[in-house]
Amino acid sequence: MTEQHHGGRIVGPDYLLAGRYRLDSKLGGGGMGSVWLANDTLLHRKVAVKQVTTTVNMDEAQAREIRRRATREGRMAARLDNPHAIAMHDVALDGGEPWLVMEYLPSRSLAKALGSVGRIPPSEVIQIGARVADALAEAHTAGIVHRDIKPGNILIADRGAALGMVKISDFGISRATGEKDDDDSDVITGTPAYFAPEVARGADPDEASDVFSLGATLYTATEGQPPFGTAADTRELLHRVALGEIQPPRRSGAMTAILLRMLEPDPKRRPTMGQARDELIALQSDGRTRASLNSPLRAADGAVPYWARRGSTSGSTERSGQRPSGTAPFATGPADTRRLPRTSYAPPPFEPAKRKPTLLTQPYLSMAIAALAILILIVVLLILL
Template sequence: MIPLAERYHLLSVVGRGGMGTVWRAHDDMLARDVAVKEVRLPDRRTIGERRLLCRRLIEEARATAALRHPGVVDVHDIVIEDGRPWIVMELLRARSLHQVIVEGGPLRVERAARIGQCVLSVLTAAHGAGILHRDVKPSNVLLCNDGRILLTDFGLAVHMDQASEPEETLVAGIEGSPAYLSPERVLGDPGRQESDLWSLGATLYAAVEGFSPFLRSHALASMLAVLLGEYDPPVRAGRLAPVIEGLLRQDPNERMRAPEAARLLREAARPPAPPGDPRSPPWRRRLLPKPWPVRIGLMVSDPRPFLGTVPVRSSAGP
């Protein structure tokens, strides 16, 4: 195969998504392996839809490159080949949070909280740069072999200045995963910062419970559950429960804000203190047996040292 831009040799497929395929490739010029994302343009799409997909990929590259954050993949280059854009990025050795949950089951509260901290940090940086992600979900959270946690796939990202403008959509009409769309997004709102936070809450729920709170048998049922706010309260969330419930509030104006979520995530990420430790929750300390003052051969209620003799009486006299 002729290398892209006479430089990148495609080697193998790393993953496939709704908008494209990610390849492992070799950069001949810099002698290093990279990841190359190509957009897929199905024949059944109209010319307008194909142009939209290409534009989305270019916007993704720009949005990702604009963020200087350790939780965002580095974009090296963008190539136009055969009328299609190809994004060249750093090659990651990682699994998605979705894969981790499917293969290993729900995560411990502390680990899920640390993942939530990293994702929230990326969202805070993106919002500060005026960018909405609009597709936060477990499959877009990468857990790297080197310990890094990244939020990827800014393919549906939009600048806040453009969020209120009518947007061009695909024929399918649904952008993003229905089980992770906020209520206002389901109703047609392009989204706001609180919409990304709602999706983070649904992602945290999935991390500790093992499934999305709004996942139903088909997309329409999932969106209806989102609109009605119908989900089972988490049973494994522990210290994450207040964060999840706060982020999943229906009204975006009443939804938990990022600073409060960051504080609660920081507390939930700490290892639990052992029973009896002053840092442990009061309910754990109350369960411990109270120490009784014990003396040799006696158990007395008065903790002061016992002094003197004990008079003994019996039927036989003193």
């Protein structure tokens, strides 16, 4: 359903929010509510508006907490002014309830991309990591801890003028450094597969745990699964995370050293987010500086990676994150549902292993026969004499 009740009103397409934002279509949902595409009738631009979970049928204390959290998210996100963080435009009140009005980026999440290609080449993951780390380093400088860094919260523009741009989103459970959390202290917020070990053991998330979560996200992008694997049982997964024993990366290439430092079990031994960003920038093959981070992702051929384009689909050769040599990038139209062709492989002709010569093989066999004949001849001559 695209319509639902909100504070006694039916909210759906064409609904005018706060007298300014006209809803278009639902983009998705999250832990705190749904996200809609809307038109800003004042500035004539598309925006994303996040609908806070309805407070209908809640007691006043619960409703007040929901509103407080939404306002906090808007306030924190508004502190950031980084090209790799989704911008917060407004906190709109409608019927006494807050809606977050954010930059709209036509995009897919890194999680969705990985669902199609399985994993991504390290050279492209390095670029993603450098851009996200740049935004998070600025957040940490501003005293903001994200607390939920994962592939689902990293967006890559998949069409339009912004094609290939990378942005971190959803500061919905972020918290200012040192800010008291009124939540139940026994509840861990975030996504367990990307937790830092100390968070799984009950410590409060901080800048160092953000570094670990970003490392876990980059690991997942290159390896195809999180560093602690997967488990249907959340408790089992949390136990693995708490032990801090990751599965060693096998496909991370030049990124391996910085990745392992970001995934250090001891938070004191991890780099800061700024240091991680600088090391990731240094690994970029073309030597781009921080000033040039505000640019689209590039594959080895200089184009935006095929998996980041709207209309790309999964296929057998995509599982490695590489497009086969000689194939064209996917078209960006939604009707393009082709699969990439399989690459052919022919084994070399069979060649029997060569044996080392022995006394039973030529020319040693002929020599042995000749020597035996001479010995027999000598014996015969001696007898005759």
